[in-house]
Amino acid sequence: MGINRRDFLKGAAGSGLLLAADASPALAFGPRTPKELPPDAVGILFDSTLCIGCNACVFRCKQANPHMALRPEFNVPIGGLKIHDTPIGLSENTLTVIKLYKHDGGHSFIKHQCMHCIDPACVSACPVTAFTKDPKTGIVKFCKRVCIGCRYCQLACPFVAIGFKWDEPFPEMVRCQLCDHLIPLGKYAACCSYCPTGAALYGRVADLRKEASRRLDLEYGEPYRFPVNHIESGRKSFRPAAKYYPNIYGDTEGGGLQVMVLAGVSPLRLGLPDLPDVSNAAVSEGVFKTIYKWFAAPIVLLGALVYLAYRNTEEYRKPKDEDD
Ligand code: SF4
Numbered sequence: 001m002g003i004n005r006r007d008f009l010k011g012a013a014g015s016g017l018l019l020a021a022d023a024s025p026a027l028a029f030g031p032r033t034p035k036e037l038p039p040d041a042v043g044i045l046f047d048s049t050l051c052i053g054c055n056a057c058v059f060r061c062k063q064a065n066p067h068m069a070l071r072p073e074f075n076v077p078i079g080g081l082k083i084h085d086t087p088i089g090l091s092e093n094t095l096t097v098i099k100l101y102k103h104d105g106g107h108s109f110i111k112h113q114c115m116h117c118i119d120p121a122c123v124s125a126c127p128v129t130a131f132t133k134d135p136k137t138g139i140v141k142f143c144k145r146v147c148i149g150c151r152y153c154q155l156a157c158p159f160v161a162i163g164f165k166w167d168e169p170f171p172e173m174v175r176c177q178l179c180d181h182l183i184p185l186g187k188y189a190a191c192c193s194y195c196p197t198g199a200a201l202y203g204r205v206a207d208l209r210k211e212a213s214r215r216l217d218l219e220y221g222e223p224y225r226f227p228v229n230h231i232e233s234g235r236k237s238f239r240p241a242a243k244y245y246p247n248i249y250g251d252t253e254g255g256g257l258q259v260m261v262l263a264g265v266s267p268l269r270l271g272l273p274d275l276p277d278v279s280n281a282a283v284s285e286g287v288f289k290t291i292y293k294w295f296a297a298p299i300v301l302l303g304a305l306v307y308l309a310y311r312n313t314e315e316y317r318k319p320k321d322e323d324d
């Protein structure tokens, strides 16, 4: 028994759809399992209510990272002269920046930097694993020897925290590495160790979360002592509790962040993005994993192409089909 072309095309399209349908239980799109915080992960708690906008952190950050060749940025002339480092945002020369936001007759400072996401989009997006997450400290690291300069990481980062050194003979991505080069020297993040008020506090994320919760539980105006620089350093300061917005930004946002923020207003009003609790990395990896499971995507594509080819050539085939 012969088979004409119409039957062949119908069969091919049908079998593609059947195979795809067979794989349908595997086509339940959903995020993959979220990444977990390592128990000894380190990070920063930035308390906006303590920040006085002195910019010591910005200056010390550049000083502490000579290997990144972070140059001053003369954006705002002071006294008519461009002689002071005045970055206005994160860039290839600025790993952290302090910004002032005005609101309801008041104002708040916010510190922008890489937030060392627990489930980082930059790590997920990089096709050559130039970005990796340290299994012990959770610090997101970058290896310039591996990077091919595709800049997918820049597009993926929800905090726009990655700069690109265009003007170097060998361009590279640049961002805060939580001063991981200082850890073997017994030191820690320069922005925290030089912060005079305790607004930028370094330590284990688990301890920082507890400290942040403690502050949120305080009554407004209640006197309390709080750690400065490093949560384990023993240095303390004292003040009446501020009025806090009841959220630790980074506790759950974006799948959790190792750099967290407390503020007197919603951190979203201070330029931080409104992120769901599931990380972008978990969602995109979940979708891709589902699509390619059982080779479902090529099967669906083949079925769709066969159907389109059949539909678009129906008129052309008519006379021949009538002869069959
Ligand atoms: S803030 Fe951006 S650069 Fe930093 S870990 Fe998250 S995705 Fe990566």
Ligand code: SF4
Binding pocket: 060, 061, 062, 064, 065, 095, 096, 113, 175, 176, 177, 178, 179, 189, 190, 191, 192
């Ligand atoms: S942790 Fe280090 S690299 Fe990151 S913002 Fe602070 S000083 Fe700069």
Ligand code: SF4
Binding pocket: 050, 051, 052, 053, 054, 055, 056, 057, 058, 098, 109, 111, 191, 194, 195, 196, 197, 198, 199, 200
């Ligand atoms: S050093 Fe501390 S107080 Fe000064 S701008 Fe930075 S975070 Fe704020």
